[in-house]
Amino acid sequence: MSDTWHALLVTALVLCVGIGAMPVFAGLVQYALVPVHGVRNHLRHAAPYLPRVVVIIPAWNEAAVIGASVDRLMALEYPPDRLRVYVVDDASTDGTPQVVQAAVARFPGRVVHLRREQGGQGKAHTLNHGIAVALADDWMQALLIMDADVIYRPDSLRRMTRHLADERVGAVTGFIREGSGRPGTLARFIGYEYVTAQSAARRAQNVLGAMACLAGGAQLHSRTNLEAIGGRIDTTTLAEDTFMTFLTQLDGRRVVFEPDAVVLAEEPETINALWKQRVRWARGNVQITSRFRDVWFRPSRDHRLGSVLFGLIWFAVYLLPVAMTLAAVGLVGLHLLDSVTATEVFRVLWWVAITAYVFITATTLMLDPVTGRRTWFQGITFPGIGSLVIMVAAWFPDLLEVRLPALFGLQMTPVGREVWLLTIYSWSVLTMVLAWLLKQVERLPGGRHVAGVLLYVVGFGPVLCAITLDAYVKQARGAAAVWDKTEKTGRVVG
Structure with missing residues (x-):
């Protein structure tokens, strides 16, 4: 591959990651408007x-x-x-x-x-x-x-x-x-x-x-x-x-x-x-x-x-599975072509994600104290413990690859490091696959409790993304559009 084509491909992959980050920026912009509601x-x-x-x-x-x-x-x-x-x-x-x-x-x-x-x-x-x-x-x-x-x-x-x-x-x-x-x-x-x-x-x-x-x-x-x-x-x-x-x-x-x-x-x-x-x-x-x-x-x-801003907010949610896929494709592709650039882009992407996570979580828990007291742990783990681990990997690059294994007298092999990097780079797509598997696990005998525990690892946000992706597929296939009622049992306490 010539240097020109290599540079163009790297640029295209960086652009994919940038597009993948757009929902995060849209979320930050939307939450920045919340305090304005107090006066407008x-x-x-x-x-x-x-x-x-x-x-x-x-x-x-x-x-x-x-x-x-x-x-x-x-x-x-x-x-x-x-x-x-x-x-x-x-x-x-x-x-x-x-x-x-x-x-x-x-x-x-x-x-x-x-x-x-x-x-x-x-x-x-x-x-x-x-x-x-x-x-x-x-x-x-x-x-x-x-x-x-x-x-x-x-x-x-x-x-x-x-x-x-x-x-x-x-x-x-x-x-x-x-x-x-x-x-x-x-x-x-x-x-x-x-x-x-x-x-x-x-x-x-x-x-x-x-x-x-x-x-x-x-x-x-x-x-x-x-x-x-x-x-x-x-x-x-x-x-x-x-x-x-x-x-x-x-x-x-x-x-x-x-x-x-x-x-x-x-x-x-x-x-x-x-x-x-x-x-x-x-x-x-x-x-x-x-x-x-x-x-x-x-x-x-x-x-x-x-308006442009409302459109961006709408499509940031509507196309979230696409954005997550583009981010993963961009990072994996960059890793195969230019590992140094992949590392830098990965850290920037997840630093933006960290900023959004802290800001949005703190604002949400303060906005509705009643719900916040009931759901603070679910709020913290909303993106999934796996995603929180990746945030740590972006924050402290050597912690999970070098220092933590060293505490147990271990050293990550080149193959192990390659698998680790490919996993964290493609995590946004892997979580949607894992979310679909949670649904299957829940159907097994005793699976409901197992799925409930694993939900914290995968994250509720990725489950919603997987559901949206499933909706894309069903709509494209022309599946029967029926209004299925969710069964209610009267658990609401006023």
Whole structure:
């Protein structure tokens, strides 16, 4: 290979690593906007406002949770004569109809049971059934869409509706917090993740004026907005909440995140249940990215979805598995062509990762002290103990290769060092493979406990990346797009 081609190839590989680092930079930028939310938010435009609200709850075999959810809605700090609950029973085959009918008897005129005789068409169809009934009556001024298992804090709805006092606001969403009484390992990881993806990320999006998604379990729409975007939920995507979020903003109305409107939810207890849920979410994002391809990186005076910064943040998450793969390919390729450059680039990459890890973890744990006290260990191990080891390798290059083996009278052989370097250079891809294996291990007898321990080594973040990659594959193959409900057992404690 000539010197010119060698130099070009090395440059291309360094560029691959640089592209692989872009999600880290995007995360740092997004988190840098979080403190700005303290002075740049929508509260100055909010005012006490108590519209007549219809709550739509889609329910399919939710007997274990629907009763508590309705009871808590009835106890909200909200005028009773301005709140109605429509439970849309999607042809449930368990005790859901009986539980809902009991609620109707307890709260006559305030709780309505809407029974669909043909079920199984998906959440969007179920919601549309209830929305059509609500819109047929002039009584409704605002519509709240929620999930059957979530528990609203007493002041949550009131905190959300105050933003609708500003006619420029079309929709408001709250903070979904993991609320199990005794959360397991996976639920604790999810609880920490929800702070990063909601409490932090959506604060930043409030500052940007562009919201990525209304939380499916807490989306409040003004009647004006609901009618303007078609008066129904789109049934062609798995991300109906994101679709409505985009339509609202493209039609010129704002979407606001209210961090103090806390809604407690029950989350999956197993990796396989999480995988099923998140593949659906990720496939929905693939569909949204394609459906709104004319929006990306096209700044507009009518909305902020086309801003460059929002686009970078969206694609930093959307293309994270691609970025991780490019980083690994770049480092391994550099190692084979120019080991000195590979070492230097590796250290720069992971020093950036260390900076982001410390900044984001510390900010997240301080942002929501309640969740922080429950999930501090999961927050520290979120990228995986394996990734933390690699951070140490970048920080102290000789520690793991020379000093640590020397304590045991050992010396790393040239072959051993080669294997070690190739492992840490390709770790970002290896973790996605290991994440997929965790799902398989969990299915074995006694595998759930083993998978739970290994999850700390692999990391929850890499599991989410592997799930996103799986969603890419399923979407490309045209796999059946179905709305699979996550089983709920009523573990939420308000």
